[in-house]
Amino acid sequence: MLVSAAVVFSSLLSCAVAGPHARLKSPKNWAKKTALMEVLAAASPPSNSTTFSPVAVAPKANIFISLTDDEAASVISFLHNQTELNLTAAADAGAWDNAIEVVDLVQPNKTDALEYLDNGGAVPDRFAVARIAFGATDEPYLQDFIVGPLPISNSSTYASLDWATTSGSAKIRNHNADEDLLTQWNLDVTATVADIILDLLNGTATGSDDDDFDIWGETLLPQGLFFKSDITGRDSSKWQLQGWLYGDVFYSTTEEFRQAWSSPDFVKYDLNLPSSWIGSDQTGDFFPGDNIAPPIAVQPNGQRFSVDEEQKYVEWMDFSFYITFTRDTGLRLFDIKYKGDRIIYELGLQEAIAHYAGLDPVQSATSYMDTFYGFGPYAFELVPGFDCPTYSHFLNATFHAAEVSTTHRNNICLFESDPGYLMQRHSSSNYLALTKNIVFTLRSVSTVGNYDYSFDYVFALDGSIETIVRASGYIQSAFYAKNNDYGYQVHDALSGSMHDHALNWKVDMDILGTENTFVKHKIVPVQVKYPWSNNTRSTMQLQRERVENEDDAKLYWPRNGADMFLVENSDQPNKYGEPRGYKIAPSRGGAGMHLTIQNSSVLLKSQGFATHGLYITKQKDTEVRASHANNDYDPGHPLIDFDAFFDSESLNQTDIVLWLNLGMHHVPHTGDLPNTVFTTAQSAFIISPHNYLLNDASRATRQMVRIDYNSSGVQLVKEFGGKMPSGMVNLTAIQPNFNNYEGDIATRKFPYDPLHPYNDTESIV
Amino acid sequence: MLVSAAVVFSSLLSCAVAGPHARLKSPKNWAKKTALMEVLAAASPPSNSTTFSPVAVAPKANIFISLTDDEAASVISFLHNQTELNLTAAADAGAWDNAIEVVDLVQPNKTDALEYLDNGGAVPDRFAVARIAFGATDEPYLQDFIVGPLPISNSSTYASLDWATTSGSAKIRNHNADEDLLTQWNLDVTATVADIILDLLNGTATGSDDDDFDIWGETLLPQGLFFKSDITGRDSSKWQLQGWLYGDVFYSTTEEFRQAWSSPDFVKYDLNLPSSWIGSDQTGDFFPGDNIAPPIAVQPNGQRFSVDEEQKYVEWMDFSFYITFTRDTGLRLFDIKYKGDRIIYELGLQEAIAHYAGLDPVQSATSYMDTFYGFGPYAFELVPGFDCPTYSHFLNATFHAAEVSTTHRNNICLFESDPGYLMQRHSSSNYLALTKNIVFTLRSVSTVGNYDYSFDYVFALDGSIETIVRASGYIQSAFYAKNNDYGYQVHDALSGSMHDHALNWKVDMDILGTENTFVKHKIVPVQVKYPWSNNTRSTMQLQRERVENEDDAKLYWPRNGADMFLVENSDQPNKYGEPRGYKIAPSRGGAGMHLTIQNSSVLLKSQGFATHGLYITKQKDTEVRASHANNDYDPGHPLIDFDAFFDSESLNQTDIVLWLNLGMHHVPHTGDLPNTVFTTAQSAFIISPHNYLLNDASRATRQMVRIDYNSSGVQLVKEFGGKMPSGMVNLTAIQPNFNNYEGDIATRKFPYDPLHPYNDTESIV
Secondary structure: OOOHHHOOOOEEEEEOOOOOOOOOOOOOOOOOOOOHHHHHHHHOOOOOOOOOOOEOOOOOOOOOOOOOHHHHHHHHHHHHOOHHHOEOOHHHOOOOOEEEEEEEEEOOOHHHHHHHHHHOOOOOOEEEEEEEEEOOOOOOEEEEEEEEEEOOOOOOEEEEOHHHOOOOOOEEEOOOOOHHHHHHHHHHHHHOOHHHHHHHHOOOOOOOOOOOEEOOOOOOOEEEEEEEEEOOOOOHHHOEEEEEEEOOEEEOOHHHHHHHHHOOOOOOOOOOOOOHHHOOOOOOOOOOOOOOOOOEEEOOOOOOOEEEOOOOEEEEOOEEEEEEEEOOOEEEEEEEEEOOEEEEEEEEEEEEEEEEOOOOHHHHOOEEEHHHOOOOOOOOOOOEOOOEOOOOEEEEEEEEEOOEEEEEEEEEEEEEEOOOOOOEEEEOOOEEEEEOOOEEEEEEEEEEOOEEEEEEEEEOOOOOEEEEEEEEEOOOOEEOOOOHHHEEEEEOOEEEEOEEEEEEEEEEEOOOOOOEEEEEEEEEEEEEEOOOOOOEEEEEEEEEEEEOEHHHOEEOOOHHHOEEEEEEEEEEEOOOOOEEEEEEEEEEOOOOOOOOOOOOOOOHHHOHHHOOOEEEEEOOOOOOOOOOOOHHHOOOOOOOOHHHHOOOOEOOOEOEEEEEEEEEEEOOOHHHOOOEOHHHOEEEEEEEEEOOOOOOHHHHOOOEEEEEEEOOEEEEEEEOOOOOOOOEEEOOOOOOOHHHOOOOOOOOOOOOEOOEOOOOHHHHO | OOOHHHOOOOEEEEEOOOOOOOOOOOOOOOOOOOOHHHHHHHHOOOOOOOOOOOEOOOOOOOOOOOOOHHHHHHHHHHHHOOHHHOEOOHHHOOOOOEEEEEEEEEOOOHHHHHHHHHHOOOOOOEEEEEEEEEOOOOOOEEEEEEEEEEOOOOOOEEEEOHHHOOOOOOEEEOOOOOHHHHHHHHHHHHHOOHHHHHHHHOOOOOOOOOOOEEOOOOOOOEEEEEEEEEOOOOOHHHOEEEEEEEOOEEEOOHHHHHHHHHOOOOOOOOOOOOOHHHOOOOOOOOOOOOOOOOOEEEOOOOOOOEEEOOOOEEEEOOEEEEEEEEOOOEEEEEEEEEOOEEEEEEEEEEEEEEEEOOOOHHHHOOEEEHHHOOOOOOOOOOOEOOOEOOOOEEEEEEEEEOOEEEEEEEEEEEEEEOOOOOOEEEEOOOEEEEEOOOEEEEEEEEEEOOEEEEEEEEEOOOOOEEEEEEEEEOOOOEEOOOOHHHEEEEEOOEEEEOEEEEEEEEEEEOOOOOOEEEEEEEEEEEEEEOOOOOOEEEEEEEEEEEEOEHHHOEEOOOHHHOEEEEEEEEEEEOOOOOEEEEEEEEEEOOOOOOOOOOOOOOOHHHOHHHOOOEEEEEOOOOOOOOOOOOHHHOOOOOOOOHHHHOOOOEOOOEOEEEEEEEEEEEOOOHHHOOOEOHHHOEEEEEEEEEOOOOOOHHHHOOOEEEEEEEOOEEEEEEEOOOOOOOOEEEOOOOOOOHHHOOOOOOOOOOOOOOOOOOOOHHHHO
């Protein structure tokens, strides 16, 4: 196969002085223990409840739970015994070896899972997926295998996981398996222009430890010098330099570049120099009063939710759910029940695209699909008092990569909080009624390279669930020269490279069973002649429209919220004839949720899930995920092409799945330096009961008060057992000790060209 | 003038048993004192700051501050001395008298205000507006007068406030000045069908104290029986009954109605009966653990913002602003400065429309413009621990109506809080940096009849300001019969009447002076051929477009957030050449922000500000408000027709004003019973610095931590003076005492037909 078409710019020159994007040099220590939370647990006051237990017992085994260390080890051992795979231990493997990259759970088929959860069926067999990189060949590739059933026994087998793809094969070509050769190639190429680099950039990039520059893409300090290589094949002696780019002028040979540089009218651009501006420490005049500790939330009387730590099962008020954690997508929720009925079978991230654009080939060709790196490996320990309230309940999570089982301690937090506004209020001539809005949040944060993605699942007393993503961390930026059509100049020689974020969520809703229908309830202007009026009136109506086929199931969110999107069970009307359902709506943000570009030259066949706001498909056990972590190796020939899910199937009262994007168009401005802030980089959707119950479910809480009064004053204060917090809280005792932070070593993603992606597993595990 | 065209249904029959919408019977006691907050003040721990003062001194007098009681009294006295006005004391005035309804401040001209604030000019003269109802005439009307300068002296005069209108006259016709006659008319009409009412509704509506029903529109208990009257003129003997409506069948005479009712095939509908479902008290099974007090926010070390109580001036971090409060629109902010520079001259609500639709004439003809009732009179005392944190700083506010000066105590709260997520975070291989997101909120709540509108202005450390409105309280509903195209059936005989909320805000931004330009920065898909590639690529670009004329200044929010809307000072580029500006964007909600109907038969010429998402006009001292509280008297001939602001004026680097809508399309479902909840009924916009400073302003806070680590563990915890809260907090001592609530008497709005509105001041002032 000729892959030169897919090779644009395999490498590029940019600065990597010590700064926010220093490359990983430290050993991995994912599983290092910490005592941070033990202090908090000891200081936490005892609950004043005599009946409530913060310990839950899962009613069913968590069949979605991550592979145990033992399971992972047995799978790896089993595979090493399959001699035809010719595996090398991951720790010893080089570019010409075959090695296991990732082992994870194959999520049970929904059919089997429901049989177990609802109908007393057997626990579904557990299977693992093993992602193996095959380097011992002229045409390196990756392949997923299904292994099981677990535990490994004589009846366990392995097979290519073809059925989970739309391509029909779990194999994907790796066009850039030779990182070591590429590093040397890049140094060899730049050595031929060392004098030009010294002149233009006032530094060196020779591969030496005392280099000023690195040959690299993603950073706050790009310098605007690029070269193009054809690195087709595994023999780097056949690779070819195809040209140089500087100041938007392309030179097809080094000689041409050198000649231009030598000429007196060669335009040299300012350098993009580091200094304190790239750091995120406090800077600027202190605010008045800011030395005083700000308000803080406390939980004086104990935890009001229950956790089954072993089964990763949680109960809060009328909600319950199971948690799992995967290498590719991090935290996921399963079997979310509300008042005893399942409302969501599966809720979790599918993929996160960050699609850049720019005048230069790096920005233009960058569109991260972050499951390539994985959200699991980068979901580090959270800091109480900052990332989550000091009183939060923390959970650990484990993933298995490079034949290492890694446990992040305290990387998921669960907490109740008061979001600062009420659930309900009303005042009348004789009473005032007020209900607190206490919400329950499940949170994890993944730092995938430059960006910190914070994920919240927020449950509320009215039966709603909000899914929120926020982004902070460093922007990826561009050299400033002539990049004005693609971003703002944000520093002396820096452009805030414009990009779209699109993060796709799978929301497999089941409203009173799996047979559901997606309906649009449209609010439309109409002209009507009524019997009681002589004139035609300009008014509006509610019009109901069903989405009955996958042909009509790629939706944009309507302008001005003119349509309500619902999942209903049309066969389960309430007593008034309205089908019971849940509404799905955007709730935060407004800066865009899907990609601007609908036919990206970078993402090719791998973008189908990100071109619209919302998609509906018929649930199939073979259509589990909208994307695949390995799609990024060859986006033109992906393992999962989401568009292939749409094959005209009926969506009428059947098991439907929503695939929904959050995100934003991000054109970084000066306020993104040093870091983007969460306040203006957030996006969310909320699902909420819609004719689902017969009244507002929050009426069940005790956390309300009614004050009856007349002109003589208050006549009655009616409470319902939800008294205000009382007693003493020792704030000093609940201060977290930041010195106990585990210090998970953060790794980062490397530059890559999605038209010619390469195996980055060394750094990302 | 013939007004019969404007008369559709002047009255209607519905239930008003004791319930959530009981009509006001109690005497007014707006200014009753309360001791609620004194308890809290005594229990609040002392600040640990030795330098910070919670008391501010306004740098300039608050020239926007509400009229003092003395000023209002002197204006009223002055007007009573103008014999040609023929005024009767409000307390004694009947339908055939002239009486002062409202006295308020005439906001100073911006020209004069800036001269004072910025250039050492004189304090602008203060003027009052007096809204007078003229009933002593066959053609009753209302008229606004400007009175001043204040204090009243020999040089004070009064004049019709024509220049503040677009109609050219401050007079507006009152087509329904005779409420007493109308009440009697309605009883007389219904008396003719008392037997039918007894049969259909199983009750009476005779005006007696033991009636089962009231003749009224807005309630949870409509019964679906309507009659149509022509009430043109002030002589009720000439009024005419024009027909009856029941079950969507119109009978043009009582005889016809009676005949139909007598026939065996007359369809009788179910009654809409009250019971516990209309109450908002706790109901349903208690949640497990809900007897435990939930988390609560505390402010252990004192207040970190400063207030000049007398001048209603506030400073928080790098922000400062002045507050005022008006009868029509409640809380308003002026002269919002950020880092010493004004960014907003004026920020406040203009109008709140709730536009209904329905099969019946009441729903179809209802479109509230709530400044008619006023947000000031209904902005009652807030409850600490529910409406606002217990540690909030409360302010009072005063309005002047019906010749009474009324002070709401503690009806505005100011507080800092932690919204539950960080401002900034980033982790790398060697450090983790975290910054708290402490926000400052200014809040008031107005219960205008059935709905409780909560208004927040939220200031953040990154320089952003979010304006949020949330709605709770009772829905207005419709009788269920055949109303399916206009709402869901939500109870036995009840339809949740569909409606649009559109709340218009004036946002008079001034970025580094008044000469500003509105620009759209559009993110657009493009095809580009780059010099470094042989192929045309499908990518995206940033395109800048100026809105230079009022002809182009009615905007919709773009689908998928594809355009960024900015106010910039094009003549004030930052050092990198990017104009300094602020971005305006939706931030919460997603269920719609402007009206569905663009040419409402109800609102007629009074809806111009609600048909789009956002408008830009050139600032003029004569175009101060988008709407007028009296527009509702005659929407076809409004005092202020917002569309008239658009007269092709240049918006290029001039003083521009934004008029922006928040809101939602609301199709109430069962979850809106008994009350709509704030969680899913909220809408917001945020303004945030955009290339305004050279970096993220939140870097100035001390509330951050950096944890440096390597593979050996934490090496350094770097703090910046923002330590975690410490010491003991006595939660019992800070519990509010709800028995001290003032119990402002809530009044409510009456049914009205905007095609024939009537004077409702008896109940609303």
